[in-house]
Amino acid sequence: MNRKYARFFAIVLALTLFTALISACSKENKPAAESKAAESSGSETTPAESSSASDPAKPDISKKVELVWYLLGDSHADSPKVVEEWNKMLEKDLNTTVKLNFTTWTEWATKYNLLLTTGEKVDMIFASSWADYFKYAKQGAFLDLTDLLPTYAPQTWSTVPEQDWSEAKVDGKIFAVPATYPEFTPNGIVYREDWRKELNLPEVKDLDSIEAYMDGVKKSKSGVTPIGGSAWNEVSTLFKAITGFEAIGGDGNSVVVAKSYDNPRDIVAYPFTTEFADYAKRMKTWASKGFWSSSTLSVETAAGDLIKAGTGAVYWRNPAGAGGFITDLKKTNPEIEVAYFPFTRIQNYAVPNLSINNGMAIPKSSTNPERSLMVLDKLRNDPKYFNLMTYGFEGTHYSLNADGKTYVAPPKGVEVAQDWKKYDIAGWGWRYEPNMLKEEGSWDGFDKLTEEFKAISRPSIFQPVVLDYEPVKAEQAAVNQVFKQYGQPLMMGLVPDVDKALETYRKKLEGAGIDKVVAYVKEQAEAYYTERNIQ
Amino acid sequence: MKIRMEKATILFNVIGYLVISLLAVLCLLPFLLIITGSVSSEMEIIRDGFKLIPDQFSIDAYRAIFSDPKQIFQAYQVTILLTIAGSLLGLFFTSMAGYVLSRKEFHFRNPVAFIIYFTTLFSGGLIPWYITIVKYLGWKDSYLALLVPPMLSAWNIILMKNFMKSIPDSISESAKIDGAGEFTIYRRLILPLSIPGLATIGLFLALAYWNEWFLPNIFITTESKYPLQFLLYRILASAAVLNTNIAGNLSPDFKPPTETLKMAVAIVVTGPIVFLYPFVQRFFIKGLTIGAVKG
Numbered sequence: 001m002n003r004k005y006a007r008f009f010a011i012v013l014a015l016t017l018f019t020a021l022i023s024a025c026s027k028e029n030k031p032a033a034e035s036k037a038a039e040s041s042g043s044e045t046t047p048a049e050s051s052s053a054s055d056p057a058k059p060d061i062s063k064k065v066e067l068v069w070y071l072l073g074d075s076h077a078d079s080p081k082v083v084e085e086w087n088k089m090l091e092k093d094l095n096t097t098v099k100l101n102f103t104t105w106t107e108w109a110t111k112y113n114l115l116l117t118t119g120e121k122v123d124m125i126f127a128s129s130w131a132d133y134f135k136y137a138k139q140g141a142f143l144d145l146t147d148l149l150p151t152y153a154p155q156t157w158s159t160v161p162e163q164d165w166s167e168a169k170v171d172g173k174i175f176a177v178p179a180t181y182p183e184f185t186p187n188g189i190v191y192r193e194d195w196r197k198e199l200n201l202p203e204v205k206d207l208d209s210i211e212a213y214m215d216g217v218k219k220s221k222s223g224v225t226p227i228g229g230s231a232w233n234e235v236s237t238l239f240k241a242i243t244g245f246e247a248i249g250g251d252g253n254s255v256v257v258a259k260s261y262d263n264p265r266d267i268v269a270y271p272f273t274t275e276f277a278d279y280a281k282r283m284k285t286w287a288s289k290g291f292w293s294s295s296t297l298s299v300e301t302a303a304g305d306l307i308k309a310g311t312g313a314v315y316w317r318n319p320a321g322a323g324g325f326i327t328d329l330k331k332t333n334p335e336i337e338v339a340y341f342p343f344t345r346i347q348n349y350a351v352p353n354l355s356i357n358n359g360m361a362i363p364k365s366s367t368n369p370e371r372s373l374m375v376l377d378k379l380r381n382d383p384k385y386f387n388l389m390t391y392g393f394e395g396t397h398y399s400l401n402a403d404g405k406t407y408v409a410p411p412k413g414v415e416v417a418q419d420w421k422k423y424d425i426a427g428w429g430w431r432y433e434p435n436m437l438k439e440e441g442s443w444d445g446f447d448k449l450t451e452e453f454k455a456i457s458r459p460s461i462f463q464p465v466v467l468d469y470e471p472v473k474a475e476q477a478a479v480n481q482v483f484k485q486y487g488q489p490l491m492m493g494l495v496p497d498v499d500k501a502l503e504t505y506r507k508k509l510e511g512a513g514i515d516k517v518v519a520y521v522k523e524q525a526e527a528y529y530t531e532r533n534i535q
Numbered sequence: 536m537k538i539r540m541e542k543a544t545i546l547f548n549v550i551g552y553l554v555i556s557l558l559a560v561l562c563l564l565p566f567l568l569i570i571t572g573s574v575s576s577e578m579e580i581i582r583d584g585f586k587l588i589p590d591q592f593s594i595d596a597y598r599a600i601f602s603d604p605k606q607i608f609q610a611y612q613v614t615i616l617l618t619i620a621g622s623l624l625g626l627f628f629t630s631m632a633g634y635v636l637s638r639k640e641f642h643f644r645n646p647v648a649f650i651i652y653f654t655t656l657f658s659g660g661l662i663p664w665y666i667t668i669v670k671y672l673g674w675k676d677s678y679l680a681l682l683v684p685p686m687l688s689a690w691n692i693i694l695m696k697n698f699m700k701s702i703p704d705s706i707s708e709s710a711k712i713d714g715a716g717e718f719t720i721y722r723r724l725i726l727p728l729s730i731p732g733l734a735t736i737g738l739f740l741a742l743a744y745w746n747e748w749f750l751p752n753i754f755i756t757t758e759s760k761y762p763l764q765f766l767l768y769r770i771l772a773s774a775a776v777l778n779t780n781i782a783g784n785l786s787p788d789f790k791p792p793t794e795t796l797k798m799a800v801a802i803v804v805t806g807p808i809v810f811l812y813p814f815v816q817r818f819f820i821k822g823l824t825i826g827a828v829k830g
Contacts, residue, residue: 074769075758077603101756106765106772110661111753118666120675301581309581417602 059152061095065371067123068099070115072131073426075102078392082423086388094378096371102426116141119365123372126429127176127361129250129354134170134466142175143362143369149174152370153377159432164355167464177376178355179431184453185318186350187237188342190304190325192313195221196339204341207242207282214291217313226313228306229299231292233316235283235492241343243275248521249467255483255514256521261349264461264534267522269514271487271505280490280498287493297488308333319450323443340445342453350453351460358428380432389430391437392423400437407437465521465528472520475513482508573597573798580794596799600767607803610763615807617681617762618744625686625740626733632687633695633732634721639704648696655689665753680754681762685743691736698732699725734818738811745808767800 076082079100087097103111109131115122116136127133127142136142149157160180168178191204191213201216202209214226227234240247245257248267259266259273270276286292293299304325306312317325322340329336344350360376362369379385391398391407399411409423410416469476486505495501528534568585573596575589601607632651636644659667674680702725710720726733751765761769 074773077606077758080758099756104752104769104772105776106748106752106769108776114662114665114753118662118669120669305581309578311582421602 059370059374061371061374063095064091065096065368066099067096067368067372067375068101068121069372070101070103070122070125071426071429072103072108072112072126072128074104075100076392076421076423076425078397078423079425082388082392082425085393086385089385089388090375090378094371094374096375098375116363121365121367122363123366123368124360124362124376126426127356127359128429129356129463133168133176133356133359133361134464135468137170137175137361138466141363143364143366144173144175145177145362145369145373146174148369148373149177152373153177155381156377159381160355163459167354167460168356168359176356176359176361177373177380179358179360179429180355180380181358181428181431181433181436182450182454183320183353183357184344184350184450184457185320185353186342186344186453187233187241188317188319188322188340188344189234189238190307190315190317190322190338190340192217192307192336193339194337195313204339206346207238210238210341211286214286214314215289218290221313224311224313225290225293225306227292227296227303227315228312229296229301229303231296231303231492232488234303234314235292237316237343239276239279239491241346243270243273243279244347245270245275246462248462248525249465250463251467253483254521255479255487255509256518258462258525261351261458261461264529265522265526267518267525269509269518271502271509276491277498277502280493280502283491284493284495284498292492294494296492297494307336307338310336319446319453323446326443326445327441340449342449344453344456349456349458351462352453352457354460354463358431360429376430380430380435383435386430386432386435387437390425390427392425397423401440405438406440408440461529461532461534462525465525467521467524469517469520472513472516475516478512479509479514479517482512569798569801573795573802575795577793577795585794593795596793596795597803599796600770600799600803606758606766607763609759610761610766611807613678613760614745614763617678618741621682621686621744622737622740624682625691626737628687629691629695629736630699630726630729630733631721632692633699634725636692636696637699637702638707648693651689651692668754675754676756676760677754678760681747681750684750685740685747691739695729695732695736699729702728731818734815738815741811742808764804767804770800771797 079102083098083100090096090098103115112125112131114120115125127136156177160178164178164180165174168174168176189204189210195201195217196204196213199216199220201213204210204213217224217226236253239245240252240257244260246261246264247254248256248258255269255271256267257270258264259268287294303312303315304317307315308329315325317340319340319342326338326340329338342350362372366372379389387394391409394400395411395414397411398407398409399413400407410420482505486501486508489495490498490501490505564587568587571587571589572580572585574592574594575586576591576593577595579586579589579591635641636648636651638644641647668680668684669675672679674683706724706728707720710724715723746764747762748764748768751760751762755761755765
């Protein structure tokens with residue numbers, strides 16, 4: 001028996017060594033095999049690069065290259081055809097083709113993380129502050145583009161404003177090409193204007209008039225819940241608007257906030273402020289008046305659907321979302337008239353999105369960063385490329401109006417089926433405003449609002465603070481749990497006694513380690529302010 | 536001749552039947568709700584919630600799913616082929632492994648079984664696994680990435696091994712005396728005797744292949760290669776995105792799937808695989824006791 005086992009272990013040992021040997025061999029073989037594969041697929045090799053360096057004005061494109069690009073989002077059924085056509089032009093002009101892949105929205109964060117951390121060959125990928133651009137850039141997932149840009153993307157380099165570049169910088173280096181599309185996405189509400197007129201309610205302009213409006217609607221319209229469905233967004237964003245509290249690092253649901261835009265270094269946990277106590281008391285009266293249902297935190301129905309169904313009156317949206325909703329409403333329920341009230345009118349300032357809210361970056365694993373940049377330069381700046389990729393085929397997906405600035409979809413004179421889907425591609429990353437077309441019949445209030453915001457615009461100083469909560473992970477998780485269990489019902493006025501609930505909430509937050517979380521956020525924010533000279 | 540029954544027995548049977556049918560109806564109710572939900576009109580659901588019998592009948596949800604019928608049928612094709620090929624190959628390899636491990640002639644069966652079992656305790660984690668498949672095997676955007684990983688599982692092998700242990704050794708010995716080779720013994724004697732075990736594991740495998748959406752999610756980039764589950768799950772995932780901060784960045788045309796669509800997706804996805812159950816059920820019930828009684 002013993003001898004048998006001894007023999008067994010000898011064999012196992014031999015096998016292990018053998019495997020180790022093989023794996024070592026294959027590791028050695030790997031680079032050779034890979035470079036061979038790269039050559040056979042026609043990639044640019046080092047000699048070609050050096051020759052291009054000798055003539056920086058005109059990069060060498062004699063080698064045919066196939067690039068792999070990733071976009072965050074879903075494709076359209078016709079995307080493969082569009083990309084094929086687009087590649088034909090690209091092959092002629094730059095001797096390049098692009099394989100365009102989409103992450104889709106299923107578990108996109110996991111997938112995005114895999115693409116960037118496993119060293120898979122990707123030549124360009126969508127990057128954004130909301131997809132952890134700052135974190136990934138700090139960790140070294142993206143290639144430093146600072147020196148490549150002037151040579152390989154000269155047009156982009158000169159057309160993107162200095163401020164936009166600086167917002168995309170991490171430690172003084174540029175890791176992504178931000179989209180050039182000044183965008184404001186403040187919070188606000190869409191509400192039924194026809195009911196306001198009918199019931200002779202005051203103009204919506206502040207907290208009191210919102211209350212008066214909902215009160216009037218609730219009293220006169222039976223069966224209507226002013227904020228039907230889930231009311232959390234409406235109520236929590238309104239709180240930030242009237243108190244002037246600003247979320248840090250772009251996490252709108254965090255309890256740690258800066259007390260005001262003018263005082264960015266004053267960072268607190270808002271449940272401990274008197275403002276929150278007052279607001280919670282007020283919301284308690286709102287909830288008991290029936291402005292929203294008692295199950296509002298658990299339902300998933302969007303308040304907008306209930307406006308369409310005739311049983312809701314108020315819906316939280318940002319201006320772009322409001323535009324989409326209003327346009328859609330015109331088609332489905334033309335009898336309903338709605339208006340939009342952005343909360344910036346309470347605050348008297350508007351903060352634009354960071355330029356890197358949407359952008360394109362090149363992962364470290366890219367084998368052809370130069371060519372990839374050249375393609376991006378073409379895509380952003382050549383209307384032929386831009387329109388095809390962004391809006392699809394003219395005549396099939398849209399038709400251009402005579403002014404060349406607006407388009408119609410579906411195209412004029414084309415009969416489409418009921419389920420026809422407008423051509424849409426996740427192309428936010430390469431937006432370049434001068435090349436963008438406007439859809440005819442879209443909501444006319446949008447441009448007016450953008451003008452309004454531009455006049456009161458102040459730079460974004462809270463969003464770029466990078467928070468990954470790594471040192472205070474346990475505390476952050478506990479705080480989140482407490483926030484969900486005690487904080488949300490309290491803010492929604494769904495507790496029997498506000499004072500008592502507030503006391504419990506604060507105690508639980510302290511127990512969960514809120515102090516450590518605040519200290520961590522403070523430290524990160526201070527570091528950022530110092531780096532950018534923000535007082 | 537009729538057997539006369541006592542009153543108490545009749546009463547017992549009546550009550551028994553009633554209770555059982557009531558339970559059966561209760562089990563069917565949620566499923567019925569999904570079916571009627573999928574053919575209701577969207578506005579009605581928003582206004583009044585789900586009803587067992589909708590006032591307004593609408594097939595909009597199905598029209599939306601089948602708006603691109605080519606894509607859906609392609610996805611069906613991929614899923615069905617993967618399920619069949621994967622289940623058969625998986626059964627073949629699992630039973631071979633199980634058989635070898637169950638034979639007493641194999642000296643190292645226990646250590647080898649231990650090595651197989653050992654892998655269930657530790658996992659390499661997502662990233663190394665992904666690197667293996669994409670970088671070293673080069674299976675990105677290949678059907679192989681969908682076919683191979685779910686094929687063999689340690690748990691199935693151990694289950695198979697324990698089942699085959701219950702087949703008396705004398706059977707294979709007698710075949711050997713008659714001059715059968717090892718593979719003939721396996722094919723002509725062991726496999727037919729293991730049908731309950733094969734049916735159980737076959738069902739597990741088929742369900743795993745049918746329901747798989749994570750593998751295509753991370754490995755498949757060509758839309759025409761998407762299996763059904765993933766194709767439809769993608770529609771639902773867009774709803775989750777709308778509830779996050781990202782919503783502000785999406786184009787205003789981006790619309791969440793409607794309630795009716797969710798229900799219709801559930802029907803389209805579960806439809807065909809439901810028919811597998813009655814087919815394997817007679818083996819399945821017997822199969823569940825394997826290992827427990829005979830082990």
